[in-house]
Amino acid sequence: MTTAPTPLAGQSAAQDDAVALHADQVTKVFPGTVALDHVDFNVYRGKVNALIGENGAGKSTLMKIMAGVERPTGGELLLDGKPIQLRSPLHAEQLGIGIIYQEMNLCPNLSVAENIYLGRELAPTGLVVDKKAQRTQTRALMQRLEHAIDPDTLVSDLRIGQQQIVEIAKALAQDVRILIMDEPTSALSASEVEVLFKVIADLKAHGVSIIYISHKLEEITQISDYVTVLRDGRLVAEARNADIDVPWIIEKMVGKNPANLFHKGHTEVGGEILRVEEITLPRLGGGFAVDHVSLTLRRGEVVGIYGLMGAGRSELFECLAGVHPDAGGQVFLEGKLLPAGNVSGRISEGIVLVPEDRQREGLVQSLSVAHNVLLASLRNYFNGLFLAPRKEQTAVTEMIKGLTIKVADPGQIITSLSGGNQQKVVVAKGLLTSPKILLLDEPSRGIDVAAKSEIFAIMERLAAQGFGVLFISSELKEVMAMSDRILVMSKGKITGEFLREEATEEALVAASAIGHGAAENGSKLATAATHEIITA
Amino acid sequence: MSETTAVPAKKPNSITWTDVQQLLLRGRAFIALILVVVVFTIIAPNFLAAANIEIMAKHVAINAILGIGMTFVILTGGIDLSVGSLVGLSAMIAGMLINQGIVLPQLGIIIYPHTWLIMFVAIVAVTLMGGISGFIITRFNVAPFIATLGMLYVARGMALLINNGYTFPNLVGRPELGNTGFPELGAGSFIVNYSIWIMIGFALVAAFVAQRTPFGRQVYAIGGNERASELSGVKVKRVKLLVYMISGFCSAVVGLIIASQLVAAHPATGQFFELNAIAAVVLGGTSLSGGRGSIGGTIIGAFVIGVLGDGLVMVGVSSFWQQVIKGLVIVLAVIIDQIQARMQMRIALQKQQELG
Numbered sequence: 001m002t003t004a005p006t007p008l009a010g011q012s013a014a015q016d017d018a019v020a021l022h023a024d025q026v027t028k029v030f031p032g033t034v035a036l037d038h039v040d041f042n043v044y045r046g047k048v049n050a051l052i053g054e055n056g057a058g059k060s061t062l063m064k065i066m067a068g069v070e071r072p073t074g075g076e077l078l079l080d081g082k083p084i085q086l087r088s089p090l091h092a093e094q095l096g097i098g099i100i101y102q103e104m105n106l107c108p109n110l111s112v113a114e115n116i117y118l119g120r121e122l123a124p125t126g127l128v129v130d131k132k133a134q135r136t137q138t139r140a141l142m143q144r145l146e147h148a149i150d151p152d153t154l155v156s157d158l159r160i161g162q163q164q165i166v167e168i169a170k171a172l173a174q175d176v177r178i179l180i181m182d183e184p185t186s187a188l189s190a191s192e193v194e195v196l197f198k199v200i201a202d203l204k205a206h207g208v209s210i211i212y213i214s215h216k217l218e219e220i221t222q223i224s225d226y227v228t229v230l231r232d233g234r235l236v237a238e239a240r241n242a243d244i245d246v247p248w249i250i251e252k253m254v255g256k257n258p259a260n261l262f263h264k265g266h267t268e269v270g271g272e273i274l275r276v277e278e279i280t281l282p283r284l285g286g287g288f289a290v291d292h293v294s295l296t297l298r299r300g301e302v303v304g305i306y307g308l309m310g311a312g313r314s315e316l317f318e319c320l321a322g323v324h325p326d327a328g329g330q331v332f333l334e335g336k337l338l339p340a341g342n343v344s345g346r347i348s349e350g351i352v353l354v355p356e357d358r359q360r361e362g363l364v365q366s367l368s369v370a371h372n373v374l375l376a377s378l379r380n381y382f383n384g385l386f387l388a389p390r391k392e393q394t395a396v397t398e399m400i401k402g403l404t405i406k407v408a409d410p411g412q413i414i415t416s417l418s419g420g421n422q423q424k425v426v427v428a429k430g431l432l433t434s435p436k437i438l439l440l441d442e443p444s445r446g447i448d449v450a451a452k453s454e455i456f457a458i459m460e461r462l463a464a465q466g467f468g469v470l471f472i473s474s475e476l477k478e479v480m481a482m483s484d485r486i487l488v489m490s491k492g493k494i495t496g497e498f499l500r501e502e503a504t505e506e507a508l509v510a511a512s513a514i515g516h517g518a519a520e521n522g523s524k525l526a527t528a529a530t531h532e533i534i535t536a
Numbered sequence: 537m538s539e540t541t542a543v544p545a546k547k548p549n550s551i552t553w554t555d556v557q558q559l560l561l562r563g564r565a566f567i568a569l570i571l572v573v574v575v576f577t578i579i580a581p582n583f584l585a586a587a588n589i590e591i592m593a594k595h596v597a598i599n600a601i602l603g604i605g606m607t608f609v610i611l612t613g614g615i616d617l618s619v620g621s622l623v624g625l626s627a628m629i630a631g632m633l634i635n636q637g638i639v640l641p642q643l644g645i646i647i648y649p650h651t652w653l654i655m656f657v658a659i660v661a662v663t664l665m666g667g668i669s670g671f672i673i674t675r676f677n678v679a680p681f682i683a684t685l686g687m688l689y690v691a692r693g694m695a696l697l698i699n700n701g702y703t704f705p706n707l708v709g710r711p712e713l714g715n716t717g718f719p720e721l722g723a724g725s726f727i728v729n730y731s732i733w734i735m736i737g738f739a740l741v742a743a744f745v746a747q748r749t750p751f752g753r754q755v756y757a758i759g760g761n762e763r764a765s766e767l768s769g770v771k772v773k774r775v776k777l778l779v780y781m782i783s784g785f786c787s788a789v790v791g792l793i794i795a796s797q798l799v800a801a802h803p804a805t806g807q808f809f810e811l812n813a814i815a816a817v818v819l820g821g822t823s824l825s826g827g828r829g830s831i832g833g834t835i836i837g838a839f840v841i842g843v844l845g846d847g848l849v850m851v852g853v854s855s856f857w858q859q860v861i862k863g864l865v866i867v868l869a870v871i872i873d874q875i876q877a878r879m880q881m882r883i884a885l886q887k888q889q890e891l892g
Contacts, residue, residue, distance in 0.1 A: 323767065344769035353767060361767050366760035366827030375757050376768035378750035386748040413881065429768060 017225075020045040020080065020209040021066065021097070021178055027074035028061050030418075035061040037233045038075065042226070043178060048200060048210045050220045050241070053230035053253055059213050062230070063180050066211070067099040068092030090119075098176035100167045100184055108156035113138040115155055116170045141169040144202075146195045161188050168196065172203075179203065180211040185219060197223055217246050229253055264460050264482050270299030272335075273468045274351075274437050279319050279329035281312075283492075289315040290327070291492035297437065297468040302459060304483030305472045307512050312492035313472045314356055317439045320470075321353035322346035333436065347376060350436035354426050354443060356472070362426040363414050370396045370410035372425050377432040399428040403458060420451025427458060438462060440471040444478060456482055476505055491515040554883065561876040565820055565836040565869070572840060576847035583850060590728055594797075596842035597735035598790055602813035603820070603834040604742045605786030608779040610817050611746075613759040613826025614680035616780060618669060618687035619787045619813055622662050623806025624695040626791025629658040631704030631801025634715055648713040655721075659788040665691055666784020670777035684780075688810070695803040704801040722797030731793045735835075738786070743831040755779060759826025815862070816841055819869045821876075828877075840865070 021043040028036040036058045043049050043066075053059050064070040066077065068086030076083050079095060086092045089099070106115045113134045121129045122137070138151035147165050155163060164184065171179055185193045200210060200223060214220055220227060220241075227244060229236045229252040237252045274297040281290040290312045297303055305313050319327040322343045331338045331351075338349055346352075355361035363372055373396050374381070381391040396410050403424045407417060414425060423443065430438060440459065444452045459482065463469050473479045479486055486503050488496035488511035496511025560567065576583045602619050609616045637648040649657065665687065672683045709715035724730050746752035754775050757765040766772050790809070795801040819837030822829025844865065848858045 321767070342771075343767060344771055347769040355764075355767055360761075361763050364757045364760035364764050364827065366823075367756060371753060371756070375753070375765070375770070378753055382750050386744065387750065387753070389748075416881065433769070 017044040017047060019043065019078075022078040022081075023062065023066065023075065024078055025075035026062065026065060026072045026077070028058075028065060028070065029073045034233050036065075036072070039230065039233070039235045041228055041235065042238065043209050043211055044226055045209050046204055046207045047225035048204065048212050048223050050212045050214070050224035050227045051230065052214070052217075052220060052227065052249060053236075057230040057253075058233040059230055060182065061233075063099070063182055063211065063213060066092070066178075067097060067180055093174060093176075096175070096177035097180070098171040098174050098178070099180040099182070100164075100171050101182055106155045106163055106166060106170075109154065111152050111154055112142075112149055112158075112166055112169075113151035115166060116141065116173050118170075120174070137173070138169070141172055144172070145169055145199060161192055164188055165192070168199065172199075176208060178209045178211065180213070182213045183215065184212075185214065185216065193219070217249055220249070221246060264302060264456070264463075264484070267300045267302075267460070267464045267484070269301045269484060270466065272296050273299045273333070275332040275335075276320065277330045277332070279316060279327060279331075281315050281319055281324055281327045281492075288312075288492045290319055293329075293489075293492070293494055295487060295494065297470060299466050299468060300463050301484050302463045302469045302471065302482060303485045303487060304479040305470065305487045305489060306474070306476065306479045306508055307472075307489035309474065311489040311512065313489050314441050315492075316489070317353055317441050317470070317472065320346070320351055320437075320439060322351075323353075347433050347435070350434070351439065352376065352430040352433050352435040352437070353439045354430050354441060356441035356445065358419070358422055358426055358445075362429075363422060365413075365415050367414060368411045369400075369405070369407050369414050369417065369425055372414050373399055373410075373428045373432065376429050377434075380432070395432055399432065403428050403431075404454065418447075418451075420447035420454070423447050423451065423455060424458075427455070431462075435467065437468045437470065440469065442472055442474065444473065444475070476508060479508070480505070488512050558876075558879065558883065561872065561879065564872055564876070565833055565840060568865075568869070569836055569840050569843065572843050572847065576843070576851065580847065580850040583847065588846075588850075590732070592842055592846045593732045593735075594729050595846060596838050597729075597731040598794065598809070599812045599816050599841060600735045600835050600838035601738055601786050601790050601793075602809055603816035603838050604738050604831060605783035606810075606813040606817050607742070607820075607822055607829060607831055607834045608746070608755055609680070609783050610814075610822050610824060611755045611759045611826055611829055612776055612779050613762070614673065614776065614779065615684065615814070615824075616666075616669070616783045617681065617684040617810050618666070618691055619783060619790075620806040620809035620811075621688045621691035621695065622665055622784055622787035623791040623794065623809055624803055625665065625691045626658045626662040626788040627795035627801040627805045628695045628698045628704070628803055629661055630654055630718070630792055630795050631707055632698050633657060634707045634709050634718055635704045637713075648715050651709065651715050651717045654715065654718070655792055658792060659785060662788035662791065663781050663785040666787070667777060667781045669784075670780030673780065674773040674776050692803075692807075695805075699803065701803055703803070705799075707795060707799050707801060719796055719799045722793055722795075722799075731797075734789065734793070738789075739831060739835050746831050751775065751778070756827055759823075759828070761827075812841065815866050819866060821869075821873055823873070823877075837869075 019042045023039060023041040025038045025040060026036055027034070027038055039058070039062060041051070041062060051059050051062065061070065065072050065086075068089045068091050071086070077086065078084070084095065086095075086097075092099075107118065110118065113131070116138050117134050122133045123129050135151045142149050142151070145165055145168060147162065149158065149162055149165065155166060158166065168184065184196060188196060200212075203210060212220070212224055224241045226238065227241055227249065228238045229249065231253060239248075276296070277294045279290050279293045280288055283289040293316055295303075305316070307313050315324075318324055319329070320331060322341045322345055325340055325342055327340075333349060333351065339345070341349070359365070364375065367375070370392070374392055377395075378387065381387045381395065399405070400407060400410060405417075405424045405428065406421050414422060417425065427440075427443070443455050443459070447455070459469050459471065471482070473482070480500070480503055484500055486496075486498045486500065486508065487494050488498075488508055490512050491514075493515070495514040496508065498507060582588060602623070606616055606619065633649055633654040634651070637646040639646050669683050669687045672678050672686075673680050707718050709718060721730055726733065746755065754765065754770045757768070757770060758772055758775055762772055787806075791806065794805055816838040817829070817834050818824060819840055820829065820833025820835070821837075822833060841862065844862065845858060848861065853861070
């Protein structure tokens with residue numbers, strides 16, 4: 001408590017462990033949002049330093065700053081007490097800071113060995129790559145990780161879990177002193193996780209400091225030495241793992257979060273508006289992404305679809321929105337069977353999708369706010385010869401006002417808006433098509449708390465107007481607060497249906513795990529999942 | 537924020553240095569054009585003579601019309617390398633129909649269509665060739681570069697095949713066959729040469745289509761983010777097919793204009809024209825990655841290239857140096873373009889920050 005550089009009185013846990021890397025009052029400002037607000041973060045030498053927080057709390061931004069990917073707007077990093085300025089990921093690597101990303105950063109067209117030595121090939125003469133040496137060393141690394149992956153295998157031929165192992169091997173090959181691991185276990189099976197933990201223990205013994213980011217609280221309490229909690233870009237708490245427990249972490253993470261307090265009020269639920277029967281979507285490589293799903297939706301009803309990643313929820317929405325014209329099954333809107341249509345067909349029939357990935361699927365980055373808002377409903381302003389500017393303007397102004405989109409000028413380019421406002425633009429675009437059914441895929445992902453409650457308020461209002469609203473969320477509290485009815489999906493099937501009154505967190509989690517880990521330790525996995533979800 | 541305070545912090549109508557910078561950057565192609573004109577007016581005495589201006593405008597029209605079609609293609613994020621060959625093919629189709637007619641050996645007759653019909657046939661045929669490129673790109677997911685590169689060779693080969701590599705000379709037609717009047721397109725004028733009117737007409741229609749129709753809006757959207765456009769109900773394949781047809785159509789018209797001006801159809805007509813068209817589009821500020829740009833910019837870009845080329849000839853700069861200068865101007869234009877894009881982003885962010 002005496003020499004610790006952390007200014008948070010009473011929260012400091014540092015006692016006699018040395019700080020290898022210290023983030024000092026680091027601030028990062030993005031267009032429209034403050035991702036990190038004067039954050040102090042300690043990485044203790046030879047320890048596992050867990051970094052946790054909800055989505056959008058600033059974990060990944062902090063991680064990227066420490067890995068040299070992003071530069072802080074304010075504050076600095078101190079490596080062994082000396083201030084450093086990371087110019088690039090390569091520079092960070094040279095200083096001994098390695099990172100394993102959550103999303104794979106491997107070249108699928110190269111072999112395992114080539115990937116591991118990518119950018120720092122073993123070339124004794126400086127010209128010719130010593131493939132043999134690379135192969136031998138890769139084999140040694142794989143042995144250490146207890147995985148018999150042939151160094152010459154193409155990465156594209158590996159399972160996701162194996163690819164993760166290659167990522168880890170890649171970091172190990174660089175003699176790192178500080179290793180950042182961003183959700184390293186998200187794609188691993190239980191036995192693979194055990195191997196990873198062994199490796200982590202081994203690294204610790206060699207004095208490597210580890211920054212461990214995960215949503216799985218069970219894991220964190222199991223492996224970490226120090227725990228740091230971020231919330232809304234601020235440091236909330238730092239503690240020794242020995243002094244805390246899971247409920248403490250949850251409390252710190254969630255805090256008095258207005259998004260979690262938002263509750264859907266009661267709305268009048270009318271007759272059936274949408275009936276879906278036996279929707280199927282085959283998956284590449286066998287099986288079904290959406291496996292004979294049937295559901296109904298009533299007027300004014302908000303139905304949440306909960307499940308783990310890869311449960312087939314987004315694919316179900318895509319089928320409904322006409323993205324996969326070859327999907328099987330029938331869709332009845334207001335009792336009428338819809339033809340197997342494409343996206344524009346479904347939009348004109350009244351089903352519109354607000355996709356999950358705003359940047360990749362929701363927005364056209366090169367267009368203005370106004371043109372993005374209008375994109376899906378252009379025919380409404382077309383008088384046969386040209387687009388009527390006045391009609392367009394009225395529609396845009398109404399939407400900006402109705403959804404309180406914060407924008408100086410509708411002609412402004414979309415990328416200058418904050419995440420929450422961009423999300424509202426995507427919703428506005430959908431609403432202008434005058435839909436009967438609104439499909440929202442993770443509508444609250446990556447936006448700040450205030451914007452979250454606004455999005456929820458919009459959903460509630462739409463339901464009250466007689467829309468049918470289906471939304472996907474991976475956040476348990478959100479689903480429970482916002483839905484009249486909750487469907488749970490797992491492995492492409494609907495595995496649970498709950499009215500709001502009867503839904504409990506345990507029941508939802510149990511339903512979401514059906515079909516998972518049957519061969520492995522099922523109950524353990526389910527509890528781990530419980531904690532992962534509560535935190536989300 | 538929204539409350540109006542008693543003391544305005546900044547006069548809203550005062551012009552700041554950023555405003556001036558922005559104006560200069562936005563109008564850069566136009567400023568470049570003025571600069572080029574002024575410089576040549578000073579060093580070449582009769583540069584601004586009415587006759588000279590018309591000659592230059594005729595030259596510009598060729599690149600400008602091709603550039604208009606190319607702008608639509610590039611706005612969707614594509615490229616059309618086949619326009620030069622399509623120009624040649626269009627010229628050769630017209631030449632064949634005028635000089636040889638349509639031979640029907642089974643019936644032992646030769647049909648000589650009317651000039652209007654000839655032009656119509658050439659335009660439809662070449663537009664369909666553009667459509668084939670578009671079909672290959674959308675249906676088989678072939679990269680536009682490859683598909684149109686293939687079309688470049690195929691169309692040029694066809695142009696050569698039509699008359700075994702020979703030119704169709706003297707495309708005046710014969711009065712007794714009723715197919716005269718073709719040279720009128722290139723030589724005739726109403727105040728100025730017809731080709732200039734065609735350019736103006738095309739530019740106005742194209743600018744209107746790009747800005748004021750759903751099709752135009754969708755072209756921009758596809759270039760910006762194809763996936764998002766598709767999920768917004770834009771019929772991406774249809775729009776893409778159409779832009780290559782538009783490019784083919786523009787090529788066909790240029791082919792006719794050139795054949796008519798020369799009163800001959802040469803199979804090598806239009807070689808490398810695709811590069812001039814792309815240069816005009818890029819000079820005009822259209823991003824090669826799609827989604828950003830304008831028809832007006834392309835027209836100005838075509839003028840810069842045309843005026844620069846003709847001016848350098850008049851001043852007596854060697855044609856080797858002309859190429860060097862042209863290349864430098866194009867690259868410089870793109871550099872400035874990048875600077876402007878970054879600056880615009882910065883200004884938009886500032887505005888947003890003031891909102892809080």
